[in-house]
Amino acid sequence: MRNDKDILGRPELRKNPYTVPDGYFNSVKESIRITDRNYHSRRRHGTGLYIPAIAASLALLLLAGIGVLSKQEAKIEYDSIDLLVFSDISEESYYDLQAMSEPEELSEEEIIEYLIYTGTTLESIETNE
Amino acid sequence: MTDREIIDLYRNGQQEQAFNHIVEAYTERLYWHVRRFLCSHDDTNDLLQDIFIKVWAALPSFRGEAQLYTWLYRIATNEVLNFLRRQKVRAMMSLDSVSNILSKKIDEDPYFNGDEIQRVLHKAMNKLPEKQRIVFSLRYFDEMKYEDISEITGTSTGALKASYHHAYNKIKKDIEECF
Structure with a gap:
């Protein structure tokens, strides 16, 4: 393959024609070490410390969510449109739902109004007792 | 430090020290190997960082059946070939050839002496x-x-x-x- 005229046999052709900026190899070695250290610590922490932290965060979120929902449930007051919409997907009728949403305690005025409307006298109440 | 000593260090739990020795011993050699394929200093610099990330990630699976240095060259060569294949796709889109693109890089390279x-x-x-x-x-x-x-x-x-x-x-x- 090689003879005296073989141009590729010249030793100077095997020399490296490329160069690098001054101080490149020192800086690139440091950069590689830093990059890989970060990569290493991301991987280690990713599998070691992050999982319990994420689990704890999810548990906190879950507890907070349950708390908020139960508070909202206690305060919930349906308006009539909500009830109409909800009645479509519920086994209860609109009226049942409306009745469920009304406050259980009646005021004194409402009781008197009811008694007048039904014609109930004080005597008849006393007689029943 | 020999390749064998580096691997022993790694297996004795001193992974970061072992890796640092690999970086110290092989950065320059792998750089020139890659540079001869990519021709550009910037491309070589980028790929070199990726190669060492791969080396670090693959070190736990190094079983010592091959020599450390041929194993490192193998990773570097595979990365080079992947890079050149991506270049080939880009070259097809720009109706040029990879060899033309690389030749232009040699002509434009301020670090070609x-x-x-x-x-x-x-x-x-x-x-x-x-x-x-x-x-x-x-x-x-x-x-x-x-x-x-x-x-x-x-x-x-x-x-x-x-x-x-x-x-x-x-x-x-x-x-x-x-x-």
Whole structure:
């Protein structure tokens, strides 16, 4: 393959024609070490410390969510449109739902109004007792 | 520190120290290996960082069946080939060839200090098929043994010798046509 005229046999052709900026190899070695250290610590922490932290965060979120929902449930007051919409997907009728949403305690005025409307006298109440 | 001592260090739980020794011993060698394929300092610099991330990630699976240095060259060579394949797709989209793109990089490279014959030699290398290029680069410039190149490429030494012979003659012809 090689003879005296073989141009590729010249030793100077095997020399490296490329160069690098001054101080490149020192800086690139440091950069590689830093990059890989970060990569290493991301991987280690990713599998070691992050999982319990994420689990704890999810548990906190879950507890907070349950708390908020139960508070909202206690305060919930349906308006009539909500009830109409909800009645479509519920086994209860609109009226049942409306009745469920009304406050259980009646005021004194409402009781008197009811008694007048039904014609109930004080005597008849006393007689029943 | 020898390759064996580096691996022993790694297996004794001193992974970061072992990796630092690899970086110290192989950064320059792998840089020149990659640079001969990519021609550009910036591309080589980027790929070198990726190569060492791969090395770090793959170190736990290094079983010591191959030599550490051929294993490192294998990772670097695979990364180079992947990079060149991506370049090939880009070149197809721009209706150019990878060898033209790489030749332009040699012409525009402010860090190319070779003479005209070296310029033609390195441009001629870019025209070679992948395997011929790898074997030519490792044998001609690094004077690597065929057995070691065989470990890197996974090709028999006989096939490598034939590839080197073809590559050598093609490059010689290209240079002779110019001078």
